[in-house]
Amino acid sequence: MITSLKFVVAGALAIVATASDAQERRSDRAFTWEGNVPAGRWLYVRNLNGPIRVERGSGNRVEVVGTKRWRRGNPDDVRIEMKKSGDDVIICAIWRENTRCDEEGYRTRGDGWRNGNRNNDTSVEFVVQLPEGVKLVASSVNGELDIRGATAEVEANTVNGSIDASSSGGPVKASTVNGSIVVKMAELGRGDLDFSTVNGSIEVWVPGSLNADVDMRTVNGRVDSDFAMTLSGRINPRHIRAKIGDGGRRISFSTVNGSVELRKQ
Secondary structure (H helix, E strand, O other), rough: EEHHHHHHHHHHHOOOOOOOOOOOEEEEEEEEEOOOOOOOEEEEOOOOOOOEEEOOOOOOOOOEEEEEOOOOHHHHEEEEEEEOOEEEEEEEEEOHHHOOEEEEEEEOOOOOOHOOOOOOOOOEEEEEOOOOOOOOEEEEEOOOOEEEOOOOOEEOOOOOOOOOEEOOOEEEEEEOOOEEEEEEEEEOOOOEEEEEEEEEEEEEEOOOOOEEEEEEOEOOOOOEOOOEEEEOOOOOOOOOEEEEEEOEEEEEEEEHHHHEEEOOO
16 A cells, blocks of 8 residues: 555654754765756655755756754664656655655655654755756755755745745746745746745745736735736735736735735846
């Protein structure tokens, strides 16, 4: 039997157990990979407990460094794997022997996290040097995503952590649950875009030539836009449906506790 991602998420939350401040937190640069990912292809970096930071690479090769940090438990129980799928590269931090990871995410067989060592507080921090033109999927469960060096399409997803993602190309999609989102992109691509959180604000910067149908909603916060909009339906300061320019693509913004801002670059 294959359990769904929600069991992996639950297990990841469980391993972030509190530790005494008196315990020294140790670290180990446990993983380094350098190789070629052609422009237009995907690099997937997946994590369960720890941040992902992406910088612009100076050459034409990807470099990924994974550093483990822990106070207790055995960091050797956490493995970092690299695999290829055609020209795409997938790098994952994995906490359980019966967990597998691919382009679609994590898969755990059997009882999954219930049979694991929940006292292992090991986290992994990934630092990525990203060459021009390489597309990126960055995902974590407990960890922020800081993506500064992208030049192509980006998908950024976490559960507990903020997202700060910018691309001199694009498009960029982002979602979290507990954390704010700041996104900047120079290109919107052709598809729809979604930005969502529950506890946090959303701030998205797009080109001034935007044509889109937007849906911007919050419960506790405000909605603001640099663009002139043609409103649809009733005026609601916390929920706006509107057309910008000629309309077309759909862009959705959703939060509960926080503001929503659409900004013009």
